[in-house]
Amino acid sequence: MNAHPETPERRAALSQRLRVATGLDEVTLEAFQRAFYGAARQDPLLCAAFAGVADWDAHIVRLTQLWSSVALMTGTYHGQPMQAHAHLGLGTAHFARWMALFEETAVHRDHPDVPRGLADLLTRIEWELREHMQKEEQGLFPMLRVGHGPPMAIALMRDEHDDHGAHLRELAAITHAHEPPEDACNSWRALYAGTAQFAEDLTQHIHLENNVPFPRFGA
Known part of the structure; x- marks a missing residue:
């Protein structure tokens, strides 16, 4: 008992x-x-x-x-x-990597340069980009291919591009322009290399659409 x-x-x-x-x-x-x-x-x-x-x-x-x-x-x-x-x-490899990443997170949690809010921001960007690409691929692009470019739809895509640009500026601020601190571990450096590449790719995507297909339709 x-x-x-x-x-x-x-x-x-x-x-x-x-x-x-x-x-x-x-x-x-x-x-x-x-x-x-x-x-x-x-x-x-x-x-x-x-x-x-x-x-x-x-x-x-x-x-x-x-x-x-x-x-x-x-x-x-x-x-x-x-x-x-x-x-x-x-x-076994997954478990070993899991534990290593867990330890790295614990060690760096109180680091003054830790990118607080990065996970939430990336989640928000992912969700908004998915919605944006769906609108383009299922709605706007099929109309552009047949020579019809609705100004309202193109204007909406431009507005969303502006939102993406604001997110990229927020990403740069959180990551200190994608520059890890001198004492950063390899995972931290790899993460920032990934965010830098993502920012470059998205910037090129926005520039391409804003300056090639959209102007052809007077938008």
Whole structure:
């Protein structure tokens, strides 16, 4: 017989003692999850494992509940994480990379030059670009191919290009113009090399559309 039965009050008291002892809380855990999974989604080896996640905000909430239950004994997570990931076919190399990236994120979390907000910005850019490309490929471009360039639709695409440009300026500000600090690890440097290439590619895309097909239709 358990001399100290589990009660909500005892669990809450234990969680509070762990918060004090570790310095962790749900806000800190969520920030770490966003930083770690933001990096993992950009990692060449790990990114495919996240292709099936449709709602990242909801996923981060779930992950925070998991780590809150593990680290702080809050009991807020209910599920079978191993079973949920069994179909992904992750092997030893994935696990080793996962742990290395996890450690790097923990080490750099308090670095003064850490790109805070980068994961959220990249997620927002990805969503808006997907919507933008869908409008072009399914709506505007078929009309342009048959010689019809609706001014309103082209004006809308130009406005969205301006929005993309604003996002690129925000990206440059967060990453210090894609320049990692001198003590950055290889993953950090690779991440910024990737954001720099992405910014260059998107800038060329915007310039090409604004200056080649759109002017042909007087827009």
